[in-house]
Amino acid sequence: xxxxxxxxxxxxxxxxxxxxxxxxxxxxxxxxxxxxxxxxxxxxxxxxxxxxxxxxxxxxxxxxxxxxxxxxxxxxxxxxxxxxxxxxxxxxxxxxxxxxxxxxxxxxxxxxxxxxxxxxxxxxxxxxxxxxxxxxxxxxxxxxxxxxxxxxxxxxxxxxxxxxxxxxxxxxxxxxxxxxxxxxxxxxxxxxxxxxxxxxxxxxxxxxxxxxxxxxxxxxxxxxxxxxxxxxxxxxxxxxxxxxxxxxxxxxxxxxxxxx
Numbered sequence: 001x002x003x004x005x006x007x008x009x010x011x012x013x014x015x016x017x018x019x020x021x022x023x024x025x026x027x028x029x030x031x032x033x034x035x036x037x038x039x040x041x042x043x044x045x046x047x048x049x050x051x052x053x054x055x056x057x058x059x060x061x062x063x064x065x066x067x068x069x070x071x072x073x074x075x076x077x078x079x080x081x082x083x084x085x086x087x088x089x090x091x092x093x094x095x096x097x098x099x100x101x102x103x104x105x106x107x108x109x110x111x112x113x114x115x116x117x118x119x120x121x122x123x124x125x126x127x128x129x130x131x132x133x134x135x136x137x138x139x140x141x142x143x144x145x146x147x148x149x150x151x152x153x154x155x156x157x158x159x160x161x162x163x164x165x166x167x168x169x170x171x172x173x174x175x176x177x178x179x180x181x182x183x184x185x186x187x188x189x190x191x192x193x194x195x196x197x198x199x200x201x202x203x204x205x206x207x208x209x210x211x212x213x214x215x216x217x218x219x220x221x222x223x224x225x226x227x228x229x230x231x232x233x234x235x236x237x238x239x240x241x242x243x244x245x246x247x248x249x250x251x252x253x254x255x256x257x258x259x260x
Contacts, residue, residue: 004132005125009111011100014053018108020060022132026110027064027096029131031148032139033124034094034112035070039140045090045153047075047083048098049185053108057098061110066148068139073153079185082160084117089159091115099185161193 004010010026012018035042044065048054054077062072073092075083080097087095095113103109112120112128120128130136 004129008101008119009097009109011103011107011109013106014051014057014108018053018057018110020056023057023060023110024064024067025132026128027061028068028139029064029128030094030096030112031065031068031070032131033128034114035068037138039069039142039146041148042070042093043073043091044070045073045075045083045087045092045095046098047078047080047095047185049100050077050183050187051098051100051105051108053106054098057108057110061096061098062150066150067141068148069142069146070148071151072148073151075157076154077185077188078157078160079189080111082157082189084113085160085163086153086156087113087115088117089163090156157189158192161189164189164193 004026010018010022031042031044034044046058046061048058058074062074065072070093075086080099083095083097086092093115095117097111097113098108099111100107100109112125114120114124127136131139
């Protein structure tokens with residue numbers, strides 16, 4: 001097996017390269033290294049996107065983390081920036097995102113953030129990888145009360161939405177917006193966020209179980225929107241993607257329409 005960590009974590013076709021067994025090893029090694037290789041009880045936040053393999057990999061990752069005595073907090077489906085922000089806000093030792101960004105749905109990935117919400121340095125990723133590949137050993141297997149626990153953290157996603165709203169410097173009262181959530185991780189947060197800032201005419205597609213991500217691209221959305229809303233004049237089309245940073249700059253990353 002070659003190098004696992006690339007420029008944006010570990011990625012591959014789920015259940016082919018990125019198996020549940022590998023995800024568990026990543027969780028185990030990651031938690032051990034990020035604990036400072038000590039028995040310190042670390043807390044790790046996990047978020048994911050809407051890919052069909054997300055729950056499988058989240059469960060395996062969680063098992064690996066708990067197996068070395070760390071606690072896991074499950075955020076659920078959430079944009080990558082939400083995990084970074086909440087990791088720092090709530091003092092987690094690390095955050096993890098299960099996502100493969102713009103790659104097609106059969107792919108998935110695992111990316112770590114440090115306690116400040118930033119990507120791990122290469123040296124830390126290299127050490128995690130060394131444990132996964134067997135170049136280093138000595139990861140403990142605690143028992144009894146020392147085994148890690150799992151906690152639901154999904155209700156804190158609202159904190160990210162509030163933070164995003166607080167960064168907005170412009171309102172579009174009187175304007176009409178159509179959000180193309182592209183079946184991505186922002187399907188929920190973008191809709192809630194936008195209701196606090198603008199009048200949303202329509203939000204679609206917002207199913208968290210869709211297999212296809214980012215299929216509706218800008219070149220396709222024009223005719224679709226014009227057909228659905230013939231009385232409105234389309235001014236600009238910028239659909240949301242599967243790797244959204246748009247919640248920080250919603251006004252720049254939406255499809256917006258102005259009444260004629």
